[in-house]
Amino acid sequence: MRGISSEEIGRSERGTSLVLGTAALVFIIPLIGLFIDVGILYASKARLQAAVDGAALAAARALTLGQTTAAQASTAQQNAVNWFYANFPPGNWGTYNTVMDTTTVTVADDANNPNLRDVTVTATTRVPTWLMKFFNVQYTNLTATGQASRRDVVAMLVLDRSGSMCSINGATPSPPCGSGDGTPCDAMISAAKIFTGSFAAGRDRIGLMTFSDGTYLESTPSTSFQTTLGYTNGAGSGSGLLDNVECNGGTGTAQAVSLAYNELYKLGLPGALNFIMLETDGLPNTVTYNFWDGSHAAIASGSSCQDQNGKTKSGGGWTTAASMRQWVTGYSMNTGGTGYMSNIPSGSIGAFYTSDPSQSAFNRVMFHPWQSGDSSDTNSIRTSNANGCTFSSGYSNDTSDLSWLPSSDIYGNQVSPTSAYKSLTLSSGHVPLTHTISTDWSKTHAAALNATDNAAYRARTNATLAAYVFAIGLGGNNGDPPDPILLQRMANDPNGDLYNSPPAYDSCASESGCVTYSSQPQGTFIYSPTASVLGQAFLKISSQVLRLSH
Numbered sequence: 001m002r003g004i005s006s007e008e009i010g011r012s013e014r015g016t017s018l019v020l021g022t023a024a025l026v027f028i029i030p031l032i033g034l035f036i037d038v039g040i041l042y043a044s045k046a047r048l049q050a051a052v053d054g055a056a057l058a059a060a061r062a063l064t065l066g067q068t069t070a071a072q073a074s075t076a077q078q079n080a081v082n083w084f085y086a087n088f089p090p091g092n093w094g095t096y097n098t099v100m101d102t103t104t105v106t107v108a109d110d111a112n113n114p115n116l117r118d119v120t121v122t123a124t125t126r127v128p129t130w131l132m133k134f135f136n137v138q139y140t141n142l143t144a145t146g147q148a149s150r151r152d153v154v155a156m157l158v159l160d161r162s163g164s165m166c167s168i169n170g171a172t173p174s175p176p177c178g179s180g181d182g183t184p185c186d187a188m189i190s191a192a193k194i195f196t197g198s199f200a201a202g203r204d205r206i207g208l209m210t211f212s213d214g215t216y217l218e219s220t221p222s223t224s225f226q227t228t229l230g231y232t233n234g235a236g237s238g239s240g241l242l243d244n245v246e247c248n249g250g251t252g253t254a255q256a257v258s259l260a261y262n263e264l265y266k267l268g269l270p271g272a273l274n275f276i277m278l279e280t281d282g283l284p285n286t287v288t289y290n291f292w293d294g295s296h297a298a299i300a301s302g303s304s305c306q307d308q309n310g311k312t313k314s315g316g317g318w319t320t321a322a323s324m325r326q327w328v329t330g331y332s333m334n335t336g337g338t339g340y341m342s343n344i345p346s347g348s349i350g351a352f353y354t355s356d357p358s359q360s361a362f363n364r365v366m367f368h369p370w371q372s373g374d375s376s377d378t379n380s381i382r383t384s385n386a387n388g389c390t391f392s393s394g395y396s397n398d399t400s401d402l403s404w405l406p407s408s409d410i411y412g413n414q415v416s417p418t419s420a421y422k423s424l425t426l427s428s429g430h431v432p433l434t435h436t437i438s439t440d441w442s443k444t445h446a447a448a449l450n451a452t453d454n455a456a457y458r459a460r461t462n463a464t465l466a467a468y469v470f471a472i473g474l475g476g477n478n479g480d481p482p483d484p485i486l487l488q489r490m491a492n493d494p495n496g497d498l499y500n501s502p503p504a505y506d507s508c509a510s511e512s513g514c515v516t517y518s519s520q521p522q523g524t525f526i527y528s529p530t531a532s533v534l535g536q537a538f539l540k541i542s543s544q545v546l547r548l549s550h
Contacts, residue, residue, distance in 0.1 A: 154205045161246065198542035213351055469491050
């Protein structure tokens, strides 16, 4: 028998390798083609999905444009189309037959939340194959759907109309001042109209509260806010109640925040984004008190003030609620809905004004209406029943008729709450008055700041309707500028100054007396150093609100 030579063995192995290699190509080449085509397919799918997701969000953000809901939906649909093709242009990754237009963008009310609008964007395209076409697979159809939502907003604009808003270049013209006169008050009006122009008339709801010594409910939140208040945006402009605002008087911030929140509460739309938008150029200095705490009157023993029966405190008067003078008429917290607190009855109620730190220290007792029927601050004094009191002729810097101030204002805002901003020690549940201004002023000033801080805290933590608080502090006017720490606390904003260079204030965690709560709605505080950039501050807040609404 003849053996097999090594040469023959080599030829046999080469032949086997050729057969195996040829067979492998039949499988490996399609497999490589499959990997390439799948990679292109996945890349195209990711790009298509990102485009429809961005288009849905762009559409939701555009639901603020237009004067009617139908116009807002139409604008949103077109915005989605524009966004999609800017990010997925025709022929992207070789795709073709891409279908995405206004008919594939739907805007609809949410089935479970009437204050939520859902946007759905759908797009289809064909992704060509490269090597797999040799197996008669010419393309792959792709479909992607993106969704976004936009909550309706319910807002109360709370605007400071105090006299310091009349400052011009360091000088303060005689108040009142207002629209068109070049004052910070004028700048505030213009900025507020740009703010109202940023939201969706017909869907969103915005009301207006202005304040000085007293508080003025100009308008409850309504969907017709642009017509009622005035607005400015790319679609045009219109005049309204904002144009009639005049600035004059003190700064009763606590009362304004509480009454504004009450309007949100009465409307009662927890499915919407509820918020208070506060603008102020100074420090809270006016608190409205009821000088009857339920069992005792704050009238001093040596006062000549006469009660309803004509008796002084030392003469046996001022002992019951029925005997209290009705210096101010009552106020209904529940008209037009269910308020978050009981109605305020008529009684011995007055606004207690505390001078700002830069002024000569003094306190003042004032009596004025809760609100006026127009936008002018008439500084009306209701003292016809103040028989025998030192302030019977109007208002007075003499507070000797009072022996103490209550522990809360008439809305329940505490002047010395837990985690108070300013330390304030009560005596028998009251703020004692010694009638020595150096002693009393620090207490009454702390009470005004604490009550204001507490008003915002209570709005944020209400179990039925927790509201956001956004705040703008305006500097550059005469008098004391806003307190950044107080406004950070009110907005529950943990951040430092993100808008000015150099920063005007630090993060809350690094400031003494500042505290925020991660479990509560976190708003935004912006410091506007001058009235010339106030409009930018309002726009930044509106942008932040719209981001939160998605």
